[in-house]
Amino acid sequence: MKFIAMMKKLSCFMVLAAGCSVLAHAGETAQHHRMDEMVVTATLSETPVKKIPAAIEVITREEIAEMGAETLHQILTEAQSVNLEPVSGRMSTARLRGLSSSNTLVMIDGMRLPSGFQDEIDLGEIPAGLIERIEIVRGPGSAIYGSDAIGGVINVITRAPTDKAEAWLNTQYGESRHGEAENTAFDAGVSGSSGALGYVIAGSFVDKGRFDFDTEDWKTDGDDKKVRAGAATLTWELGDDTDLSFGVTYADVEREGLRLKRKKENDWHNESERFTGRVELRSALTPSSSLLFRAYRSEYDWSVSLTPTDGSKPEIHDVDQATDQFEGRWTGLILDRHRLTAGIEYRTEDREEDGVKSDIDNLGVFLQDELTVTDRFNAILGLRFDDHSGFGSVFSPRISAAYQVSDYLRLRGSYGEGFRAPSAFELYSGSPYTIRRILIPNPDLDPETSRTWEAGVDVDYGILTIGLTGFRNDINDMIAEVFTGRYEGTTPKIPINEVKNIAEAMTQGIELSVGLELGYGLWLADELTLLEGENKATGEELLYVPEVSNVLKLSYGNPSVGLSGNIRLVTTGSQYTTPDLKTETYSIVNIYASKSLTDRVRLYTGVDNLFDEQVTDGYGNVYGPGSSGTFIYGGLSMNL
DSSP: OHHHHHHHHHHHHHHHHHHHHHHHTTSOOOOOOGGGOEESTTTSSOEEGGGOOSEEEEEEHHHHHTTTOOBHHHHHTTSTTEEEEEETTTEEEEEETTOOGGGEEEEETTEEOOOOGGGOOOGGGSBGGGEEEEEEEESOOHHHHOTTOSSEEEEEEEOOOOSSOEEEEEEEEEEETTSOOOEEEEEEEEEEEETTEEEEEEEEEEEEOOBOSOTTSSSOSBOEEEEEEEEEEEEEEEETTEEEEEEEEEEEEEEEEEEEETTEEEEEEEEEEEEEEEEEEEEEEETTEEEEEEEEEEEEEEEEEEEETTSOOOEEEEEEEEEEEEEEEEEEEETTTEEEEEEEEEEEEEEEETTEEEEEEEEEEEEEEEEEOSSSEEEEEEEEEEEETTTEEEEEEEEEEEEEOSSSEEEEEEEEEEEEOOOHIIIIIOBSSOSSOEEEOOTTOOOEEEEEEEEEEEEEOSSEEEEEEEEEEEEEEEEEEEEEEEOTTSSSOOEEEEEEEEEEEEEEEEEEEEEEEEETTEEEEEEEEEEEEEETTTOOBOTTOOSEEEEEEEEEEETTTTEEEEEEEEEEOOEEEETTEEEOOEEEEEEEEEEESSSSEEEEEEEESTTOOOOTTTSSTTSSTTTTSSEEEEEEEEEO
């Protein structure tokens, strides 16, 4: 019955889109060829979106600027089928298609990010100023990426060296209408080339003040937060066909606030430090084949202290995690119809949490064939083998295909299998000390395995683009927290959860994206997801699976007078955030406007959460746009 209701909702949106397409012919038109965008995440090689039989979203630097976003977390609040889950430690993590954040692989420049506190990756630690674009591939990616990519892949791509010397500076200031959450942000950088050398250096700084809606509960609703980050890449052309590159990214985050624990008010202080360094060699063997060798190391250090204001002994915890990966990859064209990619990678992960040490290693081998059957029909076949030190070996296949019915219509479908290995945190560490809950680890966990079916249709008719996708994920042995009781030593009594395997679970949904050129510089876009998730063993709904999520955006751009702007309506549907608490549907309105003073200087302003909606539970905890209430900001951007 839920699925029938989902289809009824979708039909209403389809009728609306069809009606809008008629109105579009009344205005001037402009061409938007998003299907011609090149992406690398889906196939590991630069490929036009229109050649990939998968659901893909690309968020460009220009789109990021027109949100006024400062961190990756804020950007993803408006991405399709991405829902943000607040977790302990005031972090925000990404969930794709209703699956947990552990089933969403987050990377920077194609490299895995190591997790930190409670095995999570905090999206609020990655500044927007370092980002060139974001590629989101929805659907299982285990056939080329291995573990953790059951729901999909989010690949953050940083700025690359440019042919000509460039420099940029962006400054922003804002605060909430309540006079809190004062925010100052800067990002700047230079890039260019000199002979065989290319370079890019970028830096970012964000300083956000605390806010507190209820001063009587002994905890701050939003903490003081500082993010200091930088990235650099150096490339060296060793010859006409070979490049050597070095790159680093770094982020240091500091947060301070108040917390209530054991009936005491505590000064809460958190620090984290993230570093990734890489060396990469690319060589073109022939015009149609190439080799890549890459080695990288990612480190993440996290610590927290709770110091009672009465002067008693502080409580201190820390996490250190490091990932080393070595990989080699060959790509080549065979018989003019097969673009093969073969790769091997070896990864080690070392973790220490409050003195508990653990380590894993994984060897992966994969083969992918991008097959051109005819000019209109293409397919991608992939198979990966992983040998994991914690649970053994597994094969992950995927097959997908697309058929171009006409110049305007494309059909696509896919089937894939994925897996996620239990983490060292779930196996050994657990979390006996957070205010939110006590978590007991389980060394006997089995890996999750998944089967995903997907079918879709794409329409590209110049002024009108439509993408429609239906999908279903069936998960066996889903790793989840199961409530087992409450701790008697606290008031209120803290829940006690244990990490266990759920025999069967599923998520399914429908994704609709519509883009419409209205003329006169106006562009209308809508991204709708209807979603449901269920624990098949108990019949209960899964947590943090909103029944509907939607982003409706009306944009305006007039280069001749240097004006641009947008208004965005972001809706998140009802969802369970605990087994006995279901939040209500809410919508927030964000607006943005900019004016170019010269070709290189631009002023901008914006308002997040125009109508002061309270969204702390369902919108990525306390650091989402407008979570501090109506938030007003302005800034200056220069490109030199």
